Structures are given as structure tokens and as C-alpha cells.
Amino acid sequence: MHLVLVGLSHHTAPLEVRERIGISRSMVPAALDRLANDGCDDAVLLSTCNRTEVYAVAADPVAMGERIVSCLADYRGVSRDDIDAALYVRTDADAARHLFRVSAGLDSLVVGEPEILGQVKDAYKVASEERGTGSVINRLFHGAFAIGKRVRTDTGLAEGAVSLSYAALTLSRKIFGDLKPRHMVVFGAGEMSRLCALHFHQQVASTTIATRRHDRGEALAAEVHGRVIAWDARLEALADADVLVSATGSPDLVLTDADLARVLAARRGRPMFVVDLAVPRDVDPAIAEREEIFLYNIDDLRGIVQENLARRQDAVAKAERLVNDEVSAWYAWLRSRAAIPTLVALRTRFERVRQAEIERLAPRLSGLGPDARARVDEITRLMIEKLLLTPTEQLKAIDDHDTMDACSSALRRLFALDDEAAAAEADRTEAAREKAR
Template identity: 40%
Template sequence: MSIILVGMNHKTAPLTIRERLSLSCDSADVPLRKLKQISQISEALYLATCNRVEVLAHLEDREGGVEELKKFILSHGNLSLEELRSCLYVYRDDDAVRHLFRVASSLDSMIMGEPQILGQVKDAYRQCVEYKASGIILNKLLHHTFRVAKRVRTETGIANNAVSVSFAAVALAKKIFGFLAGKSVLVIGAGEMSELAARHLMANGVNRIIVANRTYENAVRLANDFHGEPIGLDLLDEKLNEVDIVISSTAAPGYVITPEVVVSALRRRKNRLMFMIDIAVPRDIDPAVGDIDNVYLYNIDNLQEIVDDNMKVRLKEAEKAETIITEEIIIFSNWLSTLEVVPTIVSLRRKAEDIIAGELERSGAWMKNLSDDDRDKVKIIASSIVNKILHDPITSLKEESLNGGADPYVAAIIRLFKLGHDE
């Protein structure tokens, strides 16, 4: 039995590779279905965000399954072996648990402490449950993960000033425009990150907001939240000259904004500066737009560099979070190791119950002379004797498992009670 986590994130894989991975998982159910087909995998969770693609799996036996998982990522992302080797990480058992805890607590995020990732992990788990890809281990692990993330958020200052892409975006906007009062922003596509960025910009003085969405209803809904103007994507080119800041995060597979459109918009707005933030993966804004004079284009990878400075402050808080996570890993692995002895305990009990049932059956003829009441009493005495005898070994076994030393005892019990031969 082994918990394994393979994946790649923004630190190991460049945007181009992550783009390909997230592009191929538009039909969200496919990865989980494929994963379930791998025979060695008994439970699996598939997590894909802009910044990471990870598979968490529970493997029946220690060795098998890893290569299959790698192959899955390989074929899923249409990657070369060379790319895979340089980008992929593999974590096992406690390390896998630690990684998951760190991811959900936002310690592994591009912008440390950003709050979205926990929601994304929750979504991934919800999907995992829907597809019945989770079992006893992942259920317990994920619930534990959510608890850890909550603990980290409340007990450390890592999320005190909730920053993400938005923080970097506001700082950059100020570097370009100075004061943001009187500026306007266009939000293309919906998404927590872009909404957050828009909110931060508005908190810093931006007072006009246009919301563009493929579906007009969504634009209207989001625009209502911001007191903004909703538009359909078809009006995008027309409205582009009216805005100073553009935040784009659509799920569109191609570019939504091309250099030609920007050049024309710039001409109409007399070359007043524009700041464009592309937080979509795959990208929404043609990178060539960044070469145009008076336009400043940042994509999601660029923003990481900007926040590195602010990270230094958060690193201290992160240390506290790591301590919490280490504590929680011990709690979880304790639970996991008691889980190891559970099958032994179950079959030991079953054997005892079988013996009781067999003996009662054999004494059936003699017991016929007893009243119903007495017969029940005999049954109760028999099972309580057996339980009393089994109680100490079972408790000891659980205790040993907490220390990680249960293996010889499990072997001894199986051998002494001939548990293996029963089946």
C-alpha cells in the first residue's frame, strides 16, 4: 500500500508545457476515467490548475503503478520523454502527503498564501467523489488536508493580506499609471483570480469596469457585482480603446486579443498607456502585443517574478506553516499505519466468530434441551470470552502500528492463527 503523487507545477514546468496539459483536459472527466483504468491504482485524485497538474493516487502495492502514472501524464499532455523527465516530480507516502498539505495550504502556490488553491483542491476532490475514484484513504486524506489548510490560514499570517495575481497587478498598474483614480478596467472571462484582481484595482481607485464574457448572462451577473458594464465578447475590439487596464482569463483555446486589435485601439485612444494582464492558461493575449509601444503585457509567469520580493516577508510565516504541516503529517501517518493492521484485526475477529459459530453448531444437539433464554446466555458467554482474549492482542497491535513496528506482529498473528489459510 502506498500513496503516490506525481505532477508538475510552475516551478518545474514552463508555461508552454502546462498550457498543453491543461488544454487537453477540457473534457474534465477524462483524466479520472483514464486513471481508474490503471489496474494498480485503487484511488485517484486529479488536480489541474493554471499552475499545476498533479495526480494523487493510492496504489495497492508499493512498486507497481508509478510507470503507468508517468505514462498517463506523458500521453495526456502529449509530451516528449525529455520534457517529462525535466518537469515531473514524484512523491511517495509522507512526502506525497506533505506536498498535498503544502499545495492546499498555498505554500506551494506561485503567489504564496493566495486563497484560490484550496477551492481548486476541493473542486478536484468533489469530482473525484463524483466519479467514485476516492476510497477510504483519499477520503480521509483530503478531509485532513482541508483541516490543515484551515489551520495554516488561521494560525499563521500567510493569508493575512490576501494577495495573489491581484497584488502584483495593482503594484504594476501604479508603476505605470501612478494614481489609479479615473482609470478603467476591462475584465474578460470570469474566474476567481480576475475577479480578485478587479476588486483590488477598484479598491485602489479604478472606478469604471467593463465585464466581457462569452455568455452575456455571465457578464451581466459579474458586472452586477462590480456595478460595471457587461458586454459580449463580440464588442471587445470596439471597447478596447476605452480601457486602461485589461485582465483576461478566459478558457478560450486561442488568442482573444491580437496585436492588430490593440494597435487599432491604441490609435483611437491616442496612444495612452495600456496595461494588459493575461492570467489565462492557455494564453488569451498574443505575446506579440507586449512588443507594442505604450502597451505593457504581463502573463501569469511574469507576475511570479514580481511577487518574489513580497515573498520574503511571507517566508517567515511559511516557516510556521511548515511546522503545522509536519505535526499534521504525523497525525495522518498514525492513522494510516493503524489502517495497515486493520485487515489483520478484521480477519482475526472473523476467525474467532467463525469458531464460535462452528462450536455452537456442533453443540446444537446438546443445547436443544436448554431453554431459549439459557441458549442465548451460552452464546453471550462464548463471545465475551473470545473478545476478552482478543482484546489485548488487538490493542497491542494498534499501539505497535503507531510506532511503525507492527509488521512482525502482523506476520506473527497471521502465522499463529493461520489467518492466511482460512481464505
Template identity: 30%
Template structure:
């Protein structure tokens, strides 16, 4: 088995490109199921945020896996593979594992050390887990990455003076208008990003917060926590008339705020209006940037705002990198022992069978033994078996990890302990499961909706 990640992020593609390759919540479940049924894909997790789209997979073979992932993205987003290959990065084996740890800890984010990505990684993993798209390899890897990230944010200074994209948006607002306490700020979107933005605004003294959202109930819930006002999306123009700053983070495939709408608003007001669009895809018409009295910034513009806070975090990041290397080594050691796990299981099962047969023979030859005496015999004979096995099992793990020719070593161990019969039985069971899995995949394919109709 091999681990591979393929993705597009803020370092490799502009927002204009990234927004074309995002999975919204409604399509994500279907996307995971579709990817899971691609050739060679054994486990998969899709991470889709405003700054990255990444596909993590356990694959049978690297080249096949790489082709399946790129073909999936090409089909899903109706894009030529040649275009994808110019913007996508692919990391394999140790580099893929290392990348996941860095992403989870916030070291690969636009804002180093931000914590929002950890929640997004968790959500992505648990969604795949619920769909049975992960198994023992990703179940262990993602849990290990999440655990490390939690430790990092709790026990290091990487999160000191915490920043995020929403925090950077508020910092930009302060830079533009200096004092925010007497300003009216409209937050477009009541999701996680909107919540973080409201929190940062409130802590910076903003007293007039208007939350605009498709669902008025969600807007009311968020606004009430910050003494704000809630409005529906149909009241957006009304909110914009009184606004000084608009921070938008809705999930939408079209412009929520249009140039024509803003032109109408400017007929009723004289002072400028600042737009900060942190939605991906963007929520605000980019043409507004060129209007008089309108100032528009998008998520890519925030990068320069947060650079001044980076140095301390970069120093902490160096310490965290050392932790990550240790975690990668630990996971790799566990991963290498997977080859020998079936052997260990077979050896234990064989020892249990031999032990039970021996106890059965003792009961036949010594029928007058009391239950207490049999209990003592079982206990001590089992202890002898376990002690005899303990040393070889530890040595087997170590030898498999240290040996470059694992297949040959496993074959030698199989012959030494005469495990051929147990191995053949396991192979037969595995073949039956594989056939059942293929039948399910065929059934899924026959009953699935074509990509172009989604």
C-alpha cells in the first residue's frame, strides 16, 4: 500500500483558479463515493477549503493512484488533465505523510499556525470515516496528525497572537479605517468564517455588527452573541447603505454583491465603502474594485497583511518541524509492521489452537482433575506459550522494519513456523471479500449519476 496526496493551494494557484476546484458541502459526499470507486483507490479523504483542495489516498500502486486522482479531478470539474498537471502538486509516501502533519499543524497555511485548518481536517476525515472511505491506515494517520496538531496549539507559542484569514480581514479593516469602534460592519455569511470574523470584530471594539445570511435563523443566532442585527439576504442592499466595511464569506457559485447593486447604493451615500471578500468562490464582483469610492480586497490580498506577525511563528515552526519528523518516523515504523501483522495473527491463532488441543488431551487422559486444577494448568500452560512467542514476535517486527527485502523475510518466517495453511486460508477469505467489494463497485457505477448531470 502507498500513500499519496494531490492538491492545489494558495501557493500554487491564484484564487481565480482555486475557486474553480472547490467541493461544496452538497457535492462532497458524492465526490468521496465516486473517488473511492476509482481503480487502485483503497482509502480516500478530500479536504476542500478556501485556500486548498487536496485529495489524500491510500493506493495499490503510485502511478495508477496518481492517474486515478488526476482523472477524477479532470472528470469532476470538466477540465483537461493537461491543465491540471500545470497547477497540481503530488506528494508520495513519506512526503505525503509529512505534508499532512504540516497542514494539520497550520504550517502550510496562508497564516502560519492558524487553527481553522485543524477543524477542517477533522471534518474531512470524519466524513470519509462515516462513508467507510477510510480504513486502518488513514484511521491511524489522520488521528495521529490531529492529535499532534492539538498538542502543538496547546503547548507551543505557534498560536500566540492568533491570526487567521478572518483575523487578517479585521486587521485590514483597522488599517484602512484606524478606529473601528464607531464603524458599521456587515458580515455576509453566518458560517464558521463569519463567526470568527464577528468574534475578532467584537474584541476590537466594533459595536455595530450586521449579520446577513440566506437563513435568517442562523444570522440571528450569530448576531445575538455579539449584540448585532440579523438580516436576510433579501435585505442586503439595505444593510450596505449604512455600512463602512463589508466582510463576505458565503459559499456561493455567483456574485452575491454585484457592480450594479453597488452603483445604486452610491447614489444614496457619499462616504467610501470597503469590501473584503474572503469567500471562495468569491462573493463580490471583482469589477467593483475599479469603482470610485469602492475599495475591494480578496483573500489573496490578505497575505501581505499578516506577514508582520510571522517571524515569531516561524521560530516556533522550526521546533514543530522536529516534532513532525518524529511523528512521521513513528507512523512509518507502524506502517512497516503492517506487513508482518497477518503473520503475527496467524502465529497466535496457531498457538491458541495447539494450546486448546493440548488442554483437551489432558482432560481426556486425566478425567478426575478438578475444575480448579484445570484452571491452574490452563493458566500456566498459556503463560508458557505467551513467553515463548513474545521474543520471536518482537524480533519479527524489528526484522521486517529493518530489512529491505520484506517479502523474502516474511516467506522465511512463514516456512519456519509452518504457517502456509493459515496463510492460504486468509488469502481465500481476502479473495471472497475482494470479489464482494468489486460487485458493490459495479453496482455503484450502474446506479450512479453521471458527473455532468451533478
């Protein structure tokens, strides 16, 4: 059996394509049923805003890949022509390496982001609970969980802010510690303001949006469970603010030093963390001279982000080595499974010969006591184990499918293992008949 991966991601598909093929969590059970009806009954479906991927097990990976692509396209009502260029199909070790890199955060839009490991775990949980998963998928995903955790523990890949908005959040924690009692004000409701508000809103007590675009302000306030105020009321809102993020498109300063002087009179020396993400700047640089103000602009934050990105490159190299080690271990296990039917048949063949010889020699052994007969049985069984140990280890260690197939075929022919399998099946059938009688 082979592992098959079919998918697309932010690396291969634009957002509009990912949206069309994406499958929400509530839709996953139905999608798994659809895949099962098309012959893919041992699969995990991972679908996030950045990727949609199916991991499955099949004897014919090419045919299975085609079935998965057709199933996804039909289920989501999209044309194959619209998604073919964005799709990737990988098998065996390449498919495992991809999943392990995804779980470790190495394939993410922001390298090292921690959310993806939880999404991988959730995808596996849904698949195992809804339809059940086989040994190959189980071993694969538990390996993915292990490498995801190990990379984060051993490399520090997820440490350090690598986006401007997250860098702002990190700095505010250094200044205030716990943000739960803190209040945040955001000037503007554009994309940068939105990203900062989203990063902060679960950390702070409240969020207030001040914007000239009231409709956009209301939409953002709804996302962060905050409130929107008129633009002209922005200075009054700063009287209770601990954090100010400003990212408007104004050509002029929206907070001057004179404005802040009036605000500070009502604050009684309380510190304020001010982040100016606008170009041109929203906030008068002169306010940085005030003792109770901590001002950072977009260049300050970019410097922090670049430093953290450089630090992460060392972590990435170490993480890739850990992933490769895990892939090697998993693939060695998968290869060894290909030898199992032959090895089971070989052991069955030797055991049948052993039992037959003991039966043939039964008259000569009849004079032995129970302990002696048990000793004979044990000695002959151990001889079989020792004789088969080396061929078992050698066959499992073969790392090429063609070579393993050739060796397995040779063993099956030399020891008539296919005849043995037929004989064993006949024995089971006869035993069943006897039991029925």
C-alpha cells in the first residue's frame, strides 16, 4: 500500500481558488463520505484558509490521486481546469515529509505559526471518529503530531514576532505585562488597523475604534467585540487608553504633541504604549520625548521582525533535519509493512513443517515425559525463530520497492508460499465446517 497526498495551498493557488475548493469543518464528514463512496475510504481531509489536502492510502497511487481530484472538484462544484494547475500530488516519503513540515509550521504563510498543528490534530480526529482510520494513516499522523511538538520544543521556531501586528503585541506585553486590565484605542479601520485589533482583542479588556469611515469601523468593532466612536472624539478616548495603534491614510498628523499634552493632563502620569504604523506617520515623533509615552513606528517594528526572521532561519535548518529524521523512520516502517505478508507466510510454512515432523515422530517421542516433550517443542520452535531472524531483518531493511518485490517473489516461489497460503485457507475452511457440525 502507498500513501497518497492530493492538495493545493497558498504556495500554488490564489485566495479565490482556495476559497472555491475549501471545505469548512462542518462539511468535512460529508466530504469524507463522498471520498469513501469513490473508493477512498481511509483518508484524512485537512482544510484551512491556506490549504486543502487529502491524505489517503491506496494500492494504486496514480488512480487514487485522480479519484480524489475528481471527487473534490465535483463536491465543490468547480471545474478541473480551474484547479489542475494549482494541485500537487505526492506519494509515500514525499507525502509524509509534506505533512510533517506542515505540522511543524515550516510550510505556513508565517513560518513557525502554532495554529496549524491544532488544525492537523482536528482533521485527524474528525476522520478517525467519523469513518475510522487504518494503521498507515494512524502511524503517519501520530508521527506528524510528534514532530510538530518536537520542532517547537527543540528549535524555538515559533518564538519571536514575525509580523508587524504581532510585534506590537509582544512589545506591549513587555511594557505592561498582563494586558487583561488594559484598554486599547485604534485610529483607522483599514487592513493594518484590523490586523492589530484582531491580535490584541482577546488580550485586552476593551477595544475602541476611531475612524472617519463609520461603516468600516462598525464592521471592525463587531469582529473584536469593541465599540466604534466618531473621529472627532478620538482624543477623549485616549484619556483611559493604555495602548494606541494608529494606521490611517491621512496625509497629516492625526495626533500632535499639543493634542497629547491635553490628553496627558487627565491621565495623571499613566504610561501609554503608542504604535504608529502609518506611512506617512500619524503621530508626532516629538511625543517620544515625554516620559510616560512609549512610541514605536513602522521602522522600529520592522527591525524587530527582521531580527526575529533571521533568528528563525537557524531554527528552520534544525527543524528540517528533525523532519527528515522522522520521515526516514516512518518510511522505513512503511517499507517493512510491504514484507509482512511474505514473512507471515514464510513463518506459517516453517511452523507447519515443524508441526508435521513432530506429529510424524510422535511414536518415537511417546516414551518421553510431559516436561521432555515440552522441551522438544520449545527447542524446535526456537530453531525456527533463529533460522528466520536474519531473512526477516534483511527483507524489512530493503529500501527499494522493486528489490523488495523481487526478493518477496523469490521467497514465495522457493518455499511455495502461495501454495502454503492456499493450504492454510483450506485448513481454516475445514475447521469452520467441523465447528459447524
